[in-house]
Amino acid sequence: MSEKTLVEAINECFHVELERDDSVMVMGEDVGRAGGVFRATAGLRDRFGPDRCVDTPLAEAGILGSAIGLCMAGWRPVCEMQYDAFSYPCLDQLITHVGRYRWRTGGAMEFPLTIRMPYGGGVRAPELHDDSPETYYVHTPGVKVAIPSTPADAKGLLAAAIREPDPVVILEPKLHYRTMRGEVPDGEHVTPLGKARVAREGSDVTLVAYGSMVPLSEQAADELAGEASVEVLDLRSLKPLDEDALLASAAKTGRVVIVQEAPRVAGFGAEIAAILAEKAILDLRSPVLRVTGYDVPYPYWQIEDAYMPSVERVTDAVRKLLRF
Amino acid sequence: MAQVLPDERELRRVIGDGDTIADGEVEGLGEQELVDLYRSMVVLRTYDERSVVYHRQGRIGTYAIFWNHEAMQAGSVYALDRDDWVFPSYRESAIGLLRGMPVETVLSWWRGHPSGWWNPLDYNVASICVPIGTHVPHAVGLAWGKKLRGEKTVAVAYFGDGATSEGAFHEGANFAGVMKAPAILFCNNNQWAISTPVSAQTAAETLADKAVGYGMPGVRVDGGDVLAVYEATREAVERARAGDGPTFIEALSYRAAPHATADDPSAYIDMERVEEERQNECLGRYARYLWRIGVLTDELEEQIRGEALQAMKDGIAAAEAEPSADPELVFRHAYVNPPPSLSEDLAELKRVLGNE
Ligand SMILES: Cc1ncc(C[n+]2csc(CCOP(=O)(O)OP(=O)(O)O)c2C)c(N)n1
Ligand SMILES: [Mg+2]
Numbered sequence: 015m016s017e018k019t020l021v022e023a024i025n026e027c028f029h030v031e032l033e034r035d036d037s038v039m040v041m042g043e044d045v046g047r048a049g050g051v052f053r054a055t056a057g058l059r060d061r062f063g064p065d066r067c068v069d070t071p072l073a074e075a076g077i078l079g080s081a082i083g084l085c086m087a088g089w090r091p092v093c094e095m096q097y098d099a100f101s102y103p104c105l106d107q108l109i110t111h112v113g114r115y116r117w118r119t120g121g122a123m124e125f126p127l128t129i130r131m132p133y134g135g136g137v138r139a140p141e142l143h144d145d146s147p148e149t150y151y152v153h154t155p156g157v158k159v160a161i162p163s164t165p166a167d168a169k170g171l172l173a174a175a176i177r178e179p180d181p182v183v184i185l186e187p188k189l190h191y192r193t194m195r196g197e198v199p200d201g202e203h204v205t206p207l208g209k210a211r212v213a214r215e216g217s218d219v220t221l222v223a224y225g226s227m228v229p230l231s232e233q234a235a236d237e238l239a240g241e242a243s244v245e246v247l248d249l250r251s252l253k254p255l256d257e258d259a260l261l262a263s264a265a266k267t268g269r270v271v272i273v274q275e276a277p278r279v280a281g282f283g284a285e286i287a288a289i290l291a292e293k294a295i296l297d298l299r300s301p302v303l304r305v306t307g308y309d310v311p312y313p314y315w316q317i318e319d320a321y322m323p324s325v326e327r328v329t330d331a332v333r334k335l336l337r338f
Numbered sequence: 339m340a341q342v343l344p345d346e347r348e349l350r351r352v353i354g355d356g357d358t359i360a361d362g363e364v365e366g367l368g369e370q371e372l373v374d375l376y377r378s379m380v381v382l383r384t385y386d387e388r389s390v391v392y393h394r395q396g397r398i399g400t401y402a403i404f405w406n407h408e409a410m411q412a413g414s415v416y417a418l419d420r421d422d423w424v425f426p427s428y429r430e431s432a433i434g435l436l437r438g439m440p441v442e443t444v445l446s447w448w449r450g451h452p453s454g455w456w457n458p459l460d461y462n463v464a465s466i467c468v469p470i471g472t473h474v475p476h477a478v479g480l481a482w483g484k485k486l487r488g489e490k491t492v493a494v495a496y497f498g499d500g501a502t503s504e505g506a507f508h509e510g511a512n513f514a515g516v517m518k519a520p521a522i523l524f525c526n527n528n529q530w531a532i533s534t535p536v537s538a539q540t541a542a543e544t545l546a547d548k549a550v551g552y553g554m555p556g557v558r559v560d561g562g563d564v565l566a567v568y569e570a571t572r573e574a575v576e577r578a579r580a581g582d583g584p585t586f587i588e589a590l591s592y593r594a595a596p597h598a599t600a601d602d603p604s605a606y607i608d609m610e611r612v613e614e615e616r617q618n619e620c621l622g623r624y625a626r627y628l629w630r631i632g633v634l635t636d637e638l639e640e641q642i643r644g645e646a647l648q649a650m651k652d653g654i655a656a657a658e659a660e661p662s663a664d665p666e667l668v669f670r671h672a673y674v675n676p677p678p679s680l681s682e683d684l685a686e687l688k689r690v691l692g693n694e
Contacts, residue, residue, distance in 0.1 A: 072534065139399070140400060
């Protein structure tokens with residue numbers, strides 16, 4: 015174990031996985047010479063050479079489209095999208111090919127590619143550096159999605175994605191890249207996809223969250239200490255989803271608030287709420303509430319705090335349920 | 339079919355070096371016009387240099403520096419009519435100043451304040467485009483749409499060398515060619531896309547070569563030579579207005595500053611080369627030219643710089659005097675007819691914030 019920031023944990027994962035498997039390669043804008051604009055890929059080009067850590071032309075559709083072909087040639091490409099909203103040009107390739115190619119080959123071929131990107135707001139940045147695009151990805155059949163909330167999981171989930179035979183998208187909470195530190199297992203460390211984590215045990219209400227909403231939910235739980243015993247469930251992986259953990263926590267507390275940074279309509283919180291309605295209705299003692307971003311473009315940063323789910327909005331929702 | 343003629347591989351230049359390369363001249367530019375151009379460049383340079391200081395002082399957020407890009411921006415805009423449209427990227431954030439946009443508007447944009455978002459119709463300057471190359475089709479669409487209406491408007495899209503790798507650039511360029519849109523695709527080739535050199539961006543010999551495939555002329559110009567930029571753009575404008583369709587202009591320059599305030603180029607750029615480029619930066623080149631031909635005086639230079647600096651001082655004061663933005667604005671402007679759920683959300687937010 016050693017203490018690392020979230021982005022250092024990602025970087026370490028790369029060093030371990032590229033060493034372990036020489037078919038793993040990293041590609042993206044500024045990942046090589048600069049080591050990534052957040053330094054997630056620092057040192058890889060020097061250590062593994064420019065063919066295994068590739069500075070690509072500035073073209074997200076080209077990056078992901080060529081990654082499909084690289085898979086066909088036996089590589090395991092890890093594609094960096096420089097920012098959440100700059101991944102959008104790759105969606106065409108993602109939807110029309112990444113999620114369908116294996117199916118199209120009758121299961122004959124595997125596409126073990128990984129897409130990773132920094133995501134989320136709160137960083138006081140110009141437009142389109144703040145999005146939470148998980149819905150677009152998770153809604154695409156054939157594609158898996160994981161979102162770490164701690165340095166250890168950032169390392170472990172990325173390793174799992176790289177080793178996974180299916181395409182996986184990893185969204186990394188950029189707000190916490192450098193500000194969050196935590197103990198990270200040294201060497202090989204894999205956090206299996208599809209296993210949620212109880213970040214905090216409680217008995218009155220469950221906060222379901224992922225990524226940067228996990229620490230926020232923990233803050234809300236602190237705020238409510240003495241008032242309610244709050245469980246925080248960190249999903250870690252949206253697809254595959256750990257339904258057992260979700261249903262177990264809902265059965266235990268009977269009250270669920272879903273905290274999601276992305277806009278509300280048809281966001282992943284709606285999926286969670288639907289699963290609870292389908293499979294946990296008799297365990298619930300109150301409606302399921304969502305605290306989310308709003309259905310508007312992510313605002314200019316001077317008012318971004320009004321958009322982001324806040325501790326106040328989460329505690330407000332919890333209190334509503336307790337009064338129900 | 340239009341082509342890149344072999345001689346167009348040569349960089350067009352007007353300004354000499356005061357030594358072995360003689361100064362040229364641009365027809366139609368008198369003393370007044372030459373001074374106007376100088377003023378535009380000083381306005382931009384002052385904006386840029388002050389912004390870097392304001393960033394350090396915490397008065398604006400992350401900022402994309404455009405030092406040494408002023409000749410490309412000022413020279414090309416000067417070749418346009420007021421009715422013509424400009425589609426800037428983040429690198430041309432302050433280009434609206436050349437169309438009378440207040441300094442505080444641009445500063446507010448970089449301050450993340452809603453008063454930094456302007457009405458494009460006020461200046462015929464579109465919104466700052468952050469996702470690379472995605473605005474190229476917008477400019478082409480505007481030019482095409484104006485043509486369909488029988489208007490003589492030209493639209494210019496500004497983008498970088500890196501942008502020529504994006505699909506949106508290629509699709510936009512192709513539309514421009516097919517629709518014979520009166521558009522100018524103005525590529526600021528500063529030879530870097532953050533840490534990626536242009537040599538890793540394309541295998542083409544020049545970026546202007548890209549024009550060939552889209553059936554439009556590709557022109558190469560020294561992007562540090564404001565007069566050459568002006569002249570090349572003016573020709574492209576004339577072609578566009580005459581109904582001869584789009585032009586691709588590759589303006590070759592050098593990014594002699596970090597990509598943005600958050601960037602440390604020493605990790606990937608040869609800083610000696612940067613220093614060389616800084617010695618040859620575009621404003622100094624033009625000023626020396628104006629001195630050589632006897633247009634610039636100490637007095638005039640001081641006056642123009644003084645005015646630009648004062649405008650910045652007033653601008654940052656005005657930007658900082660803006661009342662803090664109303665969180666309600668989060669819910670505004672996304673729709674003409676907002677779905678009812680937005681007013682529910684607003685009511686909830688106000689209650690939680692205790693503003694109800
Ligand atoms: C679609 C998209 N991908 C990635 C980025 C991140 N990014 C911002 S600037 C930049 C480099 C752009 O280089 P270039 O086109 O040469 O323009 P310059 O910044 O040099 O003016 C990149 C990759 C972005 N803004 N948009
Ligand atoms: Mg560039």
